[in-house]
Amino acid sequence: MIVFEVPEGDLVAELxxxxxxxxxxxxxxxSLIGGVDSFTVSTMPKGDALTDTITKYDLPGEMTGGxxxxxxxxHLHVVMGVEGDRAIAGHLHEALIATHFxxxxxxxxx
Numbered sequence: 001m002i003v004f005e006v007p008e009g010d011l012v013a014e015l016x017x018x019x020x021x022x023x024x025x026x027x028x029x030x031s032l033i034g035g036v037d038s039f040t041v042s043t044m045p046k047g048d049a050l051t052d053t054i055t056k057y058d059l060p061g062e063m064t065g066g067x068x069x070x071x072x073x074x075h076l077h078v079v080m081g082v083e084g085d086r087a088i089a090g091h092l093h094e095a096l097i098a099t100h101f102x103x104x105x106x107x108x109x110x
Contacts, residue, residue: 001030001105001106001107002022002024002027002105002106002107002108003103003104003105003106004018004019004022004103004104004106005101005102005103006018006034006097006101006102006103006104007097007101008097008098008101009096009097010094010095010096010097011034011036011076011092011094011095011096011097011102012074012076012092012093012094012095015029015069015074015076015104016072016073016074019069019072019074019106020072024069024072024106024108025069025071025072026068026069026070026071026108026109026110027068027069027106027107027108027109028066028068028106028107028109029065029066029067029068029069029074029076029104029105029106030066030105030106030107031064031066031103031104031105032063032064032065032066032067032076032078032102032103032104032105033063033064033102033103034063034097034100034101034102034103035060035061035062035063035097035099035100035101035102036060036061036063036080036095036096036097036100036102037060037096037097037098037099038056038057038058038059038060038095038096039056039057039061039063039078039080039092039094039095039096040054040055040056040057040092040093040094040095041054041055041057041078041080041088041089041090041091041092041093042054042055042090042091042093043055043089043090043091052091054093055090056094057080057082057088059082059083060082060083060099061080061081061082061088061095062080062081062082063078063079063080063081063095063102064078064079064081065077065078065079065092067092069106075091076091076092077089077090077091077092078090078092078095
């Protein structure tokens with residue numbers, strides 16, 4: 001298992017960079033944890049599973065999730081705990097880290 005840590009910046013871009021640097025093109029991201037300052041997720045609208053509804057949240061979130069690396073690209077699904085004891089879930093497009101950090105626990109395939 002490899003642990004990627006992101007102390008600041010865009011989580012997805014930084015994980016893509018670290019995976020490439022480590023020579024990982026395919027892997028399971030078995031755990032993702034951290035705190036983000038803002039994030040963008042997408043979900044599918046009712047009645048159209050081929051369309052994404054993308055929403056940007058300019059609020060901090062406590063993050064948990066998982067995903068994969070396929071052909072060198074990170075794909076993450078997350079749940080963000082936000083103010084008011086609410087959860088926002090979906091496919092993660094972007095997560096900006098400045099105040100806390102994130103860690104991804106990765107098992108390379110093959």
